[in-house]
Amino acid sequence: MKIMVPATTTNLGAGFDVFGLALDLFNEVFFSFDTDKTFIESTGKYAPDLESYDLFFEVFEFFEKKTGYRVPPVKIRQVCNIPVSSGLGSSAAVIVSALYIANVGTKANLSQRDLMKLAVELEGHPDNVVPAFVGGLVVCYQDGDVFDFERFELDFELTFLVPNFSLCTNNMRRVLPKEVSFEDAVFNIKNSCQFLAKIASGKLDDAFKYVEDRLHQSYRINQYEEMKEFVRAVVSKKPSYWFVSGSGPSICTDVKDVEGIPYLRDVLRLKVNNRGLIISK
Template sequence: MITIRVPATSANLGPGFDSMGVALQLYLTLEIHEKTATWVVDHDSGAAIPHDDTHFIVQAALQLAPDLSPHRLVVRSDIPLARGLGSSSSALLAGYAMANELANLALSRDELLALATRIEGHPDNVAPALFGGAVVAYYDGKHVFHAPLRLPKTHHFITYIPNTQLLTAAARAALPEQLPFKTSVAASAISNTLIAALQSDDFETAKYLIEADQFHETARQHLVPHLKQVRTIAHELGLIGTYLSGAGPTIISVVPKQAAHHLQQALATAKLPGKILDLVPDNTGLTIEKEDRIYESF
């Protein structure tokens, strides 16, 4: 049996629109079992998700290896669908990694990143899912440039996941087609300074910049009414650093470890509809286990 595990991801981190992301300790796990006459996909994701070769993971694998022999697969995922935690990216990478293994394609992680980015359109989810930790990346239409981003080791990601989905297409449709030049310059400066602050272990500066996005949060806030509420609750505790995860509707607050439980309690007291999780970054990224041994075949 081969087991592929891919972490969830949170993109943007506020002003890092389409370029910044972090892997978190929620996982999609794909088990590859024996060969079968036709593809069989065992999962618990609901009746709307197929169990045959039309499953997204199988389709992703067949993109890379059209002649791939069918297998029995078991898919388990803690990553909720359409919530801004990279569920589609994790499934895409699981399919690509399966094809890479079974067809002996010998693709490197950088090659898989380039292939996945072409499908996703931007690398903010697939890069951290592959490499782990936080990653800043840029896709110029041909190449993906990426670099690791330092995050404070003492901070947790308090994650509020609403019960309702928000499809990426709807969130994208809310964005303006253009930004004024001065706004673009300011938004870029905020993002650049956030990266510099994080790389310098200056979270006192970074936490304010996380909440200063001018690229997407203002345009999407009507789709995510709880963003203002969660931010207000955090501020009342003296905690700054709340942002809209990816396209939403998940909302994340980056807070010191000692304050994580207090924020969780405050959000629970507010009785927001959904789940509240205390997460930390996954620093490993996509892993493959074969014959009880975890390894990198890239």
């Protein structure tokens, strides 16, 4: 059996922990239960960047704990087309694919929404995992056990600059402040609301004028000299917009001239994926 799990970009600047967007770039995951021992292997451009398969096993254990079903031995081969630890949802893709595999293997028959709830509980941030399930632009809400989202279909292409260094998502979360100023909070509220209003009105080009952030990006950027240099070079090109994808280090921007940007590894021009998780028998 084969599934295709899309890359995602989250936050979109001002929409911290709320906005998530699925992209037209997929990890392909082939799996079979015709085995007596779990075996995982990877191919594809970014496979050499993988350090372990611990997250797959963590998801399987979480699924077993929450459902009471035992995940049987499984053979998994994934084609890694999503850059690893780059803010484009490589970890979310593993979580989504592992939950789907566990659901099939155990015959638990959980609904997609139930799988999303498990993914949100495990990952902690709905904007990271929900778009990978449903596609499009997702506006997420989570407060304790209350989880909700709305989805918008978009026809838009975005450019991502992927550097040759990676950042640990958990480390990037730890550097965020416990408190922010009232002024900065209002600034982000205004931008995120205006962004969403433009999306709802079909004014996609105008929406990206409102991605500037004051809540999280500067704290993450300033943690690493390489990240500061990378962002400084992008900003020097005078883009009409830019934002850190997820917790970084990739940058989404409309910069056309990338010459001279240090550490640059890949330039990915990706359309919005409105399909989400794709399942093939």
